[in-house]
Amino acid sequence: MIIVLKPNPDQKQLEALKKWLSDQNLTVHDSLGVNNTVLGLVGDTTAVDTEMLRAMSIVQDVQRVQEPYKCANRKMHQTDTVIDVGGVKIGGGSFQIMAGPCSIESEEQISEIAVAVKAAGASILRGGAFKPRTSPYAFQGLREKGLEMLIKASRQAGMPVVTEIMDISQLPYFEDVDVIQVGARNMQNFELLKELGRTDKPILLKRGFSATLTELLMSAEYIMAGGNEKVILCERGIRTFATDTRNTLDLSAIPLLRRMTHLPIIVDPSHGTGIRSLVKPMALASAIIGADGLMVEVHNHPEKAWCDGQQSITPETFADVAKCVRDVLPYRCREEIE
Amino acid sequence: MIIVLKPNPDQKQLEALKKWLSDQNLTVHDSLGVNNTVLGLVGDTTAVDTEMLRAMSIVQDVQRVQEPYKCANRKMHQTDTVIDVGGVKIGGGSFQIMAGPCSIESEEQISEIAVAVKAAGASILRGGAFKPRTSPYAFQGLREKGLEMLIKASRQAGMPVVTEIMDISQLPYFEDVDVIQVGARNMQNFELLKELGRTDKPILLKRGFSATLTELLMSAEYIMAGGNEKVILCERGIRTFATDTRNTLDLSAIPLLRRMTHLPIIVDPSHGTGIRSLVKPMALASAIIGADGLMVEVHNHPEKAWCDGQQSITPETFADVAKCVRDVLPYRCREEIE
Amino acid sequence: MIIVLKPNPDQKQLEALKKWLSDQNLTVHDSLGVNNTVLGLVGDTTAVDTEMLRAMSIVQDVQRVQEPYKCANRKMHQTDTVIDVGGVKIGGGSFQIMAGPCSIESEEQISEIAVAVKAAGASILRGGAFKPRTSPYAFQGLREKGLEMLIKASRQAGMPVVTEIMDISQLPYFEDVDVIQVGARNMQNFELLKELGRTDKPILLKRGFSATLTELLMSAEYIMAGGNEKVILCERGIRTFATDTRNTLDLSAIPLLRRMTHLPIIVDPSHGTGIRSLVKPMALASAIIGADGLMVEVHNHPEKAWCDGQQSITPETFADVAKCVRDVLPYRCREEIE
Amino acid sequence: MIIVLKPNPDQKQLEALKKWLSDQNLTVHDSLGVNNTVLGLVGDTTAVDTEMLRAMSIVQDVQRVQEPYKCANRKMHQTDTVIDVGGVKIGGGSFQIMAGPCSIESEEQISEIAVAVKAAGASILRGGAFKPRTSPYAFQGLREKGLEMLIKASRQAGMPVVTEIMDISQLPYFEDVDVIQVGARNMQNFELLKELGRTDKPILLKRGFSATLTELLMSAEYIMAGGNEKVILCERGIRTFATDTRNTLDLSAIPLLRRMTHLPIIVDPSHGTGIRSLVKPMALASAIIGADGLMVEVHNHPEKAWCDGQQSITPETFADVAKCVRDVLPYRCREEIE
Known part of the structure; x- marks a missing residue:
């Protein structure tokens, strides 16, 4: 300093x-x-x-000359952290796709989507049970019931799940959840981060709408300082004056974060753009730039989705995205960054 | 629509x-x-x-042609909402100043400041017990003990208090708190907002770093839809490319919010700029533009403050700010906005 | 409407x-x-x-329901515009790389770089003669002399050139220039745009620091409405709160612009990030996402560059970037966008 | 450094x-x-x-420890610069209001408005002859003819004028113009700035949509380094994610600029908000916070204005604004800033 x-x-x-x-x-x-x-x-x-x-x-x-984060710092931990999620390895050169609906709506819906995304190449099932919605009058998720449906569907399909927590008090319901997601709005909900630091579950931490990369890593540090080193970072778009897209997906964050930290980094092109037709190009760009994986919204009937239908793609489109992503993986830019 | x-x-x-x-x-x-x-x-x-x-x-x-908020909508409630905080009226033409330290550090510190700010014209005592800090290694506040010191100091000085809550689980400690503050980072902590909607305490809701005015009102709506209509809004700066100040204080939000909602609106020029010498000019501008009050950081020894010292002013400077603000109140721009 | x-x-x-x-x-x-x-x-x-x-x-x-731009509108001109620059075709499925130094410094420097970038795969030579610099005390470019050196070097190397104009009065010097660049700071220098609309030179139009995509197309429209339809758009980063990079390169702009317009779109990863080590990953991402080409800063001695050395790469690194970009071209996301 | x-x-x-x-x-x-x-x-x-x-x-x-600007630096020139515009003094404690229409539309229009704004308290007449418009299809101003009408109206009303230049080639028409305005889009049109540095006319330099305060001062430095020290700075709003207003007026820039520079600083609340009803509150706030003046759009028939009618106020409303501004001037925050 x-x-x-x-x-x-x-x-x-x-x-x-x-x-x-x-x-x-x-x-x-x-x-x-x-x-x-x-x-x-x-x-x-x-x-x-x-x-x-x-x-x-x-x-x-x-x-500052030294970075203010320690546990998350690449300098303290040269090799990539690899997180094992029910046998699925995240980080360290693999590429994993998390896919599923914005909201869990029914047993049939989540089961059908689980089978479809697994067949298309997803390795982890995503689906929202507790939903952060801007309006109190909008659908708030099926909550505990939704979590049960999600876990049942995932066990049938044979894949682990990731789903969002919104408050410490919901933690007891997350016992069978494989990866706990902290949404962008809660990136600096420090009491929640501390509590998650006391669990041993992998945590998927989304970047806040207006968070710098150092702030994202400081939030990861809150979890890691508590003893839980299994943190997956997620770039999901920042808020700028450019309103052609819902958010501006900051892809330069991926190589920058890889230099700053040893933690795995994935990209959410669905929330990051808010536009269905941009999911594929941004997914390909995320793969080539060196991300460790993707999180994609997939719905069997996007036009009837209970939320965020505009950015959801069908299982058929998802299969095409996943295939094209696999095709470019051999060309990924993962070499050492100075 | x-x-x-x-x-x-x-x-x-x-x-x-x-x-x-x-x-x-x-x-x-x-x-x-x-x-x-x-x-x-x-x-x-x-x-x-x-x-x-x-x-x-x-x-x-x-x-949308109609606004998505109802309870907070000026159209549904033409007259200004006035909130009574232990006899101090917020909204409807009065002007109240909340002042005190960023963090409560000791009984002596908070008592001394309470007496000083009251003498200088503050009507509500502020002070942080639960502190949201970017770094897990930074001072996190005196927590329950800090709350006790704050309430004791306020009772001695004879003024109500406002202090920040960070998580639902802290609510039991807030029984004697007069106004519960929700910080910028928690503006969209929807579970917390819903829980606060079930209390009957006045809530001071700060605008998020990257929140639009409609999003701020939707968060107020979360509290009001639960039955608690006592919401005070607070502009505290937004995040922009302009980094000469810590945040960009958006003063046009005050007259715009007065048109959109009947809720009282105060300004925090300390966090809104992050620079001590800007507190006075921004406080005067906030008063003249029609805000219902101010929240100001005051510390008896800013250079030894445990957090945010750079933006804290001394009790002497605060007395000058409060006096100058009183001088301009007769010229406030509070007329009807089309 | x-x-x-x-x-x-x-x-x-x-x-x-x-x-x-x-x-x-x-x-x-x-x-x-x-x-x-x-x-x-x-x-x-x-x-x-x-x-x-x-x-x-x-x-x-x-x-508005209709877009406010006509000549640039994809709806009025379904097929991609292809611009011929001395035999080099830009747009319509090809991929061209413009490379060279930020500033022309001497005949030796520009000649050496020209030969090197051509050998590595660049098809157009870039180099600044008239330099927009934030400070009046910084090097302002070799101006007319620099243009002469640039053109001489390009003719020897056998490749066309692109270089920036800063004012209408400089136009007479641009007679032998193949592509005239309008920099980000001049994107809304409407008098200059109108004048360029009266020439028949291809114009490379860079997106302003805080321009929306519609504003970029309206600036293209200024040139096209004057009769010059040879406009190449260039994404070069926007200004946001995220200051880890000099600008935030908005890659979602590429597929969005392809849907909005028939004009070719290239990306400048050097100015777009301001960081040397990010040029390669952002170049690969730009290629895969469907851009029509790149503009890259290359300097034989980046540490002695007279400007923007921090973002310049060496000819050796450039050769690696160009090779890796060629490898991913077969996987480009160029399909029809809804 | x-x-x-x-x-x-x-x-x-x-x-x-x-x-x-x-x-x-x-x-x-x-x-x-x-x-x-x-x-x-x-x-x-x-x-x-x-x-x-x-x-x-x-x-x-x-x-940097030292600022990169010299001529504009308060450290090099402790006292406020005062610029004399035909007897009207700008800077150093006075407060001047520039008012008039966005566009000059006819002799009658500009003459009528000139008389009205002078009667209401404006000391300088503004009016656009060369108009920077986003669309090439929008009205581009009456140009030379408009300048003639403006000057004639101002001479009749007995007040100096300020009007915008868009290109060096227009300079000959500005011989009788008292203050030459450089618009936000041209803040970094460095060739134009250099040319204006060779004149001896006062220059009103508007802050760019995404310019930092240091960049604004570096642009002033371009003019001053050429020998013309008569620069008036103008805050007119920056571009942020907050789209409730057209721009976000950054009022903290006023006290910050007063500390950084000795040049006078005025505020344009019309462009800064884009909303008619915000002109008065933002004008009052600008006055109280220590600005040296205002620039306000006034139109006798805002609903028929050829541009920016939404932000123009009538002469009657302007008279009220000017009166209320005068009332608060004794309370201005102009003391020394640390």
């Missing part, structure tokens, strides 16, 4: 600052220039509050 | 659509143009899922 | 509006609902000013 | 870097920490290309 002081700092305040830094087990190197003094801190600065430093009247600016 | 159909829609699908709309108790008026047919829907469309309509292959676009 | 009227519109104003619309050769269909009247306009609404309509006190909202 | 090196930098490259920095007349102070070496540069770094430094393989990060 580097602290740039204002010109001619008060010497008493400067001594107080240096003493406080030493008390944090940090070694301070100072470089006296003509205008500004620069303090270089050596040691573990992860817990140093840059805000507090910036608040001091003698400080002009503070800049 | 208006549905624009694609040219030459399939007649069978069109009949199915019309029937489905009638089943929702909506009357359909259609206007046949040369290229596009337009369906106009009459009735309560609040619960109609525009996504589902957009997913239909015969539909080109869907546009 | 659809005009939604406010409830109970003044009848005299409504008649005046209808008459005015008829005078514009538009047929008006009205649909009377219970709350709102909706007017549907049939005819060419390209020149109708939606702002003027929205300003009327009886109008609640105006929505 | 501070250069943070990567751990264990190549010593030969480091020596080369230090030599190059010395050759730029910069003194280098280095501080050797355990992990990273930090170089502190002393001297005039305005012309140092941070991009070139970042491109070096031994460099991890570069951070």
